[in-house]
Amino acid sequence: MRRSSDTPPRAVITGAGVIAPNGSGCDGFWKAVLQGTVALDRVSREGCTHLPLRVAGEVRGFEPEPLVESRFLVQTDRFTHFAMAAADLALEDARLTGDPQAPFTIGVTTAAGSGGGEFGQRELQELWGNGPHFVGPYQSIAWFYAASTGQISIRGGFRGPCGVLANDEAGGLDVFAHARRALGHGTRAVVTGATEAPLAPYSMVCQLGYPELSLAEDPHRAYLPFTEHACGFSPAEGGAMFVVEDEDWARRRDARIRAQVVGHASTFTGTRSWEHSRQGLARAIQGALDDAGCDPEEVDVVFADALGVPAADQAEALAISDALGVRAADVPVTAPKAGFGRAFSAASALDVAAAVFALEHGAVPPTPNVAEVRVDLDVVTGHARSVPLRTALVLSRGLMGCNSALVLRRADDGGHS
Amino acid sequence: MNGPVTYDELASLMKGRAGLDVDTATLEERPDAEFAVFDLDSLGLLGIVSELEKRYGRSIGGEPEMAKTPRAFLTIVNEQLKAGV
Numbered sequence: 001m002r003r004s005s006d007t008p009p010r011a012v013i014t015g016a017g018v019i020a021p022n023g024s025g026c027d028g029f030w031k032a033v034l035q036g037t038v039a040l041d042r043v044s045r046e047g048c049t050h051l052p053l054r055v056a057g058e059v060r061g062f063e064p065e066p067l068v069e070s071r072f073l074v075q076t077d078r079f080t081h082f083a084m085a086a087a088d089l090a091l092e093d094a095r096l097t098g099d100p101q102a103p104f105t106i107g108v109t110t111a112a113g114s115g116g117g118e119f120g121q122r123e124l125q126e127l128w129g130n131g132p133h134f135v136g137p138y139q140s141i142a143w144f145y146a147a148s149t150g151q152i153s154i155r156g157g158f159r160g161p162c163g164v165l166a167n168d169e170a171g172g173l174d175v176f177a178h179a180r181r182a183l184g185h186g187t188r189a190v191v192t193g194a195t196e197a198p199l200a201p202y203s204m205v206c207q208l209g210y211p212e213l214s215l216a217e218d219p220h221r222a223y224l225p226f227t228e229h230a231c232g233f234s235p236a237e238g239g240a241m242f243v244v245e246d247e248d249w250a251r252r253r254d255a256r257i258r259a260q261v262v263g264h265a266s267t268f269t270g271t272r273s274w275e276h277s278r279q280g281l282a283r284a285i286q287g288a289l290d291d292a293g294c295d296p297e298e299v300d301v302v303f304a305d306a307l308g309v310p311a312a313d314q315a316e317a318l319a320i321s322d323a324l325g326v327r328a329a330d331v332p333v334t335a336p337k338a339g340f341g342r343a344f345s346a347a348s349a350l351d352v353a354a355a356v357f358a359l360e361h362g363a364v365p366p367t368p369n370v371a372e373v374r375v376d377l378d379v380v381t382g383h384a385r386s387v388p389l390r391t392a393l394v395l396s397r398g399l400m401g402c403n404s405a406l407v408l409r410r411a412d413d414g415g416h417s
Numbered sequence: 418m419n420g421p422v423t424y425d426e427l428a429s430l431m432k433g434r435a436g437l438d439v440d441t442a443t444l445e446e447r448p449d450a451e452f453a454v455f456d457l458d459s460l461g462l463l464g465i466v467s468e469l470e471k472r473y474g475r476s477i478g479g480e481p482e483m484a485k486t487p488r489a490f491l492t493i494v495n496e497q498l499k500a501g502v
Binding site: 141 | 434435436437438456460461463464467470471
């Protein structure tokens with residue numbers, strides 16, 4: 001089954017690893033998403049409870065030890081702990097292990113927007129409280145956005161193409177485009193995705209400047225995208241990592257193909273106002289569909305960005321309408337993140353996980369906490385909807401102005417070679 | 418305190434500062450094995466030097482952070498501490 005050398009490799013997802021506020025592992029996360037479980041809750045993290053941000057999606061009970069060796073834990077922040085643990089889950093799911101004889105066949109690409117704020121705060125407090133000698137040398141690498149890519153690469157011996165995207169929320173989709181582009185030329189797989197840990201005092205204070213942040217007190221009313229009560233978004237932590245693989249290689253090793261990555265496009269419309277995101281997001285959707293060779297009528301489900309800010313929600317609804325035409329009126333649209341929060345760059349990676357599982361199960365999960373919507377979209381609320389799904393469109397916009405769209409397809413043969 | 422810093426102390430610093438499980442006996446048996454064999458990287462060694470400087474209340478010259486092996490490292494550190502630099 002060798003393809004001709006001028007055909008680019010087809011990218012497929014062969015493994016997923018999820019650590020999220022509403023559940024971890026593929027099964028735990030999907031079960032919670034399908035049921036519309038609300039994991040948003042009052043902020044309980046130490047040093048954060050006096051801040052005006054009251055509701056967030058915390059990953060509770062996550063113990064990085066014994067998942068990750070202590071020598072990697074001492075030099076990394078919580079966001080990298082999530083990344084290493086989720087990467088392990090994804091690799092295990094894909095039944096893929098690094099080959100020491102061929103270290104360049106696997107690469108790593110992650111996105112991060114918040115970085116290692118908790119680690120950085122601890123070390124800077126040592127600097128100001130005790131002096132330079134009390135700052136550990138790992139401060140030089142742990143806070144940095146690139147830390148997760150670097151540590152996953154070192155730990156797994158993955159020396160193929162590596163990259164880091166530090167743009168904004170859209171980065172969690174853009175990493176799939178980077179991974180797809182890296183395949184071929186000797187690269188068989190890329191460990192890719194995004195994780196964030198922005199629920200620590202310093203990181204949280206940084207977010208307080210975002211007018212889009214919801215300061216509401218009730219976990220069931222804080223993040224209500226597409227409704228008349230929309231008052232911003234609730235942040236979250238955690239994320240998802242995947243194995244994106246050259247389909248030829250995946251089939252050759254008899255891997256289970258969970259989904260195909262068939263289209264992506266991104267645009268930038270800046271931070272002036274959310275109305276401008278309409279044109280940019282519509283263009284990204286059109287670009288991704290063109291890339292996938294997919295007609296709007298073929299889109300079976302949309303995983304929305306769902307910022308929860310009225311102007312942004314309206315712009316997204318119009319963008320979907322602009323790009324999908326008549327299909328926009330009846331395509332099921334969902335935002336599972338309304339139940340567990342928006343984990344910055346990792347929010348869209350978690351949406352990709354939900355989309356992959358939705359394609360596999362033929363079910364569109366509901367948008368938790370949302371009952372009546374005020375946009376002209378068929379937003380799935382209440383209960384999951386069973387419907388045959390072949391093509392999913394995942395959307396993301398970032399607070400810094402990036403807009404991205406990703407098109408996923410169910411494997412032609414249900415995933416089995 | 419003027420030392421000397423022992424393999425035992427080095428092993429506990431490798432655990433505390435770099436998260437490495439290396440026991441004293443192993444370091445004593447293989448004092449000329451490179452730190453890389455024990456998974457200790459250059460930043461980890463730098464952290465150990467920094468911790469020793471705090472413990473002994475002085476800066477340690479002679480660039481011990483450039484040492485490649487436990488024996489070489491302890492030799493530099495103890496010479497520096499003994500000299501009282």
